[in-house]
Amino acid sequence: MNNSLLVLEGIRKSFGARRILDIARVELAAGESYVLTGENGSGKTTLLRVLAGLEAAEAGACRYEGRPFDLHAYPKWLRHEVVYVHQHPYLFRGSIVDNISYGLKARGMAATACQPLVREAIAWAGVGNLLDVPPQSLSGGEKQRVALARARVLHPRLFLLDEPTANLDAEARQQTMELIRDLCDANSTVLLACHDREIIELPHMQRLHMENGSIDAQGSNAAAG
Numbered sequence: 001m002n003n004s005l006l007v008l009e010g011i012r013k014s015f016g017a018r019r020i021l022d023i024a025r026v027e028l029a030a031g032e033s034y035v036l037t038g039e040n041g042s043g044k045t046t047l048l049r050v051l052a053g054l055e056a057a058e059a060g061a062c063r064y065e066g067r068p069f070d071l072h073a074y075p076k077w078l079r080h081e082v083v084y085v086h087q088h089p090y091l092f093r094g095s096i097v098d099n100i101s102y103g104l105k106a107r108g109m110a111a112t113a114c115q116p117l118v119r120e121a122i123a124w125a126g127v128g129n130l131l132d133v134p135p136q137s138l139s140g141g142e143k144q145r146v147a148l149a150r151a152r153v154l155h156p157r158l159f160l161l162d163e164p165t166a167n168l169d170a171e172a173r174q175q176t177m178e179l180i181r182d183l184c185d186a187n188s189t190v191l192l193a194c195h196d197r198e199i200i201e202l203p204h205m206q207r208l209h210m211e212n213g214s215i216d217a218q219g220s221n222a223a224a225g
Contacts, residue, residue: 004029004063004066006026007025009059011071013056013058023214023215026051026215028189028191032190032206035193036208042213044162052160053078056071059071082160085160087166088143089144095131096127099135101114101118103153118153125149127145142172148164148183157188159190162192162193180192
């Protein structure tokens with residue numbers, strides 16, 4: 001049985017004369033977890049942004065659950081399936097509740113329908129004690145947990161996480177790690193870029209290594225390079 005979720009072939013992107021991405025094929029299976037490794041500047045963030053529809057790229061063929069789409073005209077229906085979380089999440093002014101409910105309201109969901117979903121996301125991320133804190137006053141780890149709650153409340157099929165534990169202190173990193181483990185165990189498809197060995201060595205994590213804009217599948221639990 002084919003459980004392919006997302007397939008992109010012939011992905012190319014350049015900035016001027018510099019080729020940023022030159023990937024023959026990327027295939028992500030439904031319910032699997034992948035870690036994207038590689039040196040800084042190897043193209044990891046650019047690839048995540050392309051997969052999220054935040055940057056354009058050339059591609060020979062793109063399919064989501066067998067349904068073709070064009071990276072140059074990233075479809076609205078696919079934006080409901082994919083969520084990208086930046087390494088340094090931007091939180092809007094207002095409240096933490098406003099931030100977590102933003103995507104639901106943007107999709108036209110009524111406030112009464114949003115409320116139980118937002119409450120569940122707050123409890124999941126462990127940020128209930130922060131609801132009265134202005135978002136701009138949160139620590140890096142607290143912002144990351146709010147951003148993960150904001151992503152999870154949308155129930156996407158594919159999570160794209162960019163260095164979610166980078167530059168966090170030990171306690172914040174551990175709290176974020178627990179949320180990442182939960183996402184990876186929840187039958188979601190997760191693709192995250194990182195250098196964090198503990199993430200790379202999570203059970204069933206499949207490694208995709210990037211070098212000079214190209215990608216190489218190296219299987220489960222490969223050692224970090």
